[in-house]
Amino acid sequence: MAHSKPDSDRIVFSVPGKQDQDWSAYVEDFRHSAHEAVDWIASYLADTRQYPVLPDRKPGALIDALPAQAPEHGEPFDAMLRDFQQQIIPAVTHWNHPGFLAYFGTTGSTPAILGEMLSAALNTNGLHWDTSPAVAELEHVALAWLRQWIGLPEEFFGIIYDTASTSSMHALIAAREMIAPEARQEGSSPNFTVYTSEQSHSSIEKGAIAIGLGHRNVRKIGTDSAFCMRADLLEEAIRRDLDAGKRPLCVVATFGTTSTTSIDPLAEIASIAETFDMWMHVDAAYGGAAAILPEYHQQFAAASRAHSVVVNAHKWLLTPIDCSAFYTRRPDVLRRALSLVPEYLRSSEDPRAIHLMDYGVPLGHRFRSLKLWFVLRYFGRDGVERILRSHIALARQFAAWIDGDSAWERVAPVPFSVVCFRFKGSDADNEEILNRVNAGGKVFLSHTKLNGRYVLRMAIGNLGTGLRDIEQAWHILKEAAAEID
Numbered sequence: 001m002a003h004s005k006p007d008s009d010r011i012v013f014s015v016p017g018k019q020d021q022d023w024s025a026y027v028e029d030f031r032h033s034a035h036e037a038v039d040w041i042a043s044y045l046a047d048t049r050q051y052p053v054l055p056d057r058k059p060g061a062l063i064d065a066l067p068a069q070a071p072e073h074g075e076p077f078d079a080m081l082r083d084f085q086q087q088i089i090p091a092v093t094h095w096n097h098p099g100f101l102a103y104f105g106t107t108g109s110t111p112a113i114l115g116e117m118l119s120a121a122l123n124t125n126g127l128h129w130d131t132s133p134a135v136a137e138l139e140h141v142a143l144a145w146l147r148q149w150i151g152l153p154e155e156f157f158g159i160i161y162d163t164a165s166t167s168s169m170h171a172l173i174a175a176r177e178m179i180a181p182e183a184r185q186e187g188s189s190p191n192f193t194v195y196t197s198e199q200s201h202s203s204i205e206k207g208a209i210a211i212g213l214g215h216r217n218v219r220k221i222g223t224d225s226a227f228c229m230r231a232d233l234l235e236e237a238i239r240r241d242l243d244a245g246k247r248p249l250c251v252v253a254t255f256g257t258t259s260t261t262s263i264d265p266l267a268e269i270a271s272i273a274e275t276f277d278m279w280m281h282v283d284a285a286y287g288g289a290a291a292i293l294p295e296y297h298q299q300f301a302a303a304s305r306a307h308s309v310v311v312n313a314h315k316w317l318l319t320p321i322d323c324s325a326f327y328t329r330r331p332d333v334l335r336r337a338l339s340l341v342p343e344y345l346r347s348s349e350d351p352r353a354i355h356l357m358d359y360g361v362p363l364g365h366r367f368r369s370l371k372l373w374f375v376l377r378y379f380g381r382d383g384v385e386r387i388l389r390s391h392i393a394l395a396r397q398f399a400a401w402i403d404g405d406s407a408w409e410r411v412a413p414v415p416f417s418v419v420c421f422r423f424k425g426s427d428a429d430n431e432e433i434l435n436r437v438n439a440g441g442k443v444f445l446s447h448t449k450l451n452g453r454y455v456l457r458m459a460i461g462n463l464g465t466g467l468r469d470i471e472q473a474w475h476i477l478k479e480a481a482a483e484i485d
């Protein structure tokens, strides 16, 4: 086969749908379609309410609708953008919809969308400092800004992982390294124990499972009537385990639990962790954003005594998934647990060069800090505070409506922007109400179980959510209740 002569501006494929084969045609093709895509995004954000929050789809429908094989020849952007709108969008659950009131409300805000685009364009990968100084150093700066806003001391080192689940798993890895450094060589021991409340997120148990601590070595500590961990039960459990020859590694407290957003007593738990020389991790995946507000400073203050803290920017901090800020005041321990540098990854030994690969399981490191940096700059502290307070005020308003209606009851305090409530009927009634409400497409709420009973949850966290969405949700809920009554 004859070899074609390399040409400085020639690309080795034709721009799909065109005959062009040079680099500038490839880039111009992008420029044109990217403008169209951005126009589509702006129209989407301008009127997200036109879409049903939840798609009306059967499992497998999208798989069946799309070709089973990839195309043999490249296709033009037009075709992809058309299919995106016609095939993909109808199968999307719109987390960026003001009527999304399920799980935790989130926002893919405009500065973060731009940050994601630019980060993809650079495709820069911060394994170690030399592979992208900007990734290492902007992450340092953006996380230092956020750390100051939430009041953690300067000694806390920050790193961005994909999710809170990964962050908490790293907390457990560091905890084991601090208490039982032999584990790096020898592997885990069935004697290690971890403590967290019965209301904590399943990611804590998963983290323990993933690193080989064993599910049955995670102690789920009982909670009080407000769903907060009982420090007395924690201490009892630790003493019992010590008597039985166990080695307590870590206690995980939650600042904003998943079901009710309850706040564990951080100061009491910190004292217990200090007494028994354990690692303390604070899961503030959702509630951590509220620590920006001065009115939450006191409740969050003892997080400074923890060894690690996680705050998800992709929950209540206007940043699209994924962006989880993990802070630890023992980066030396995390590094000891996970640093492993083969020759091909040797790099700058300058003490100011941050090598992110030393502080986590993943080697590759996305430029996530760009979107977070854009978010913090675009909204500013006062803007973020106004948004968080508006969500909290909406939740309190909704809670007041529930409290004022004898057919409904509130089943947990409202420390942040989530309301847990139920219709005064059976569990089946509540489930039916939820199904009817969600089928309407205007709003989407989720559920949980508290004290064995089926409970509805309204979680407010989208930038676009306003009083009209909450009023509408309340109206739809009452209508659904009237229909089944």
Ligand SMILES: Cc1ncc(COP(=O)(O)O)c(C=O)c1O
Binding pocket: 104, 162, 163, 164, 165, 166, 201, 203, 254, 256, 257, 258, 283, 284, 285, 286, 312, 324
């Ligand atoms: C308190 C808490 N921790 C951790 C998580 C897990 O978050 P991620 O999806 O980032 O792993 C959640 C998710 O809702 C949560 O509510």
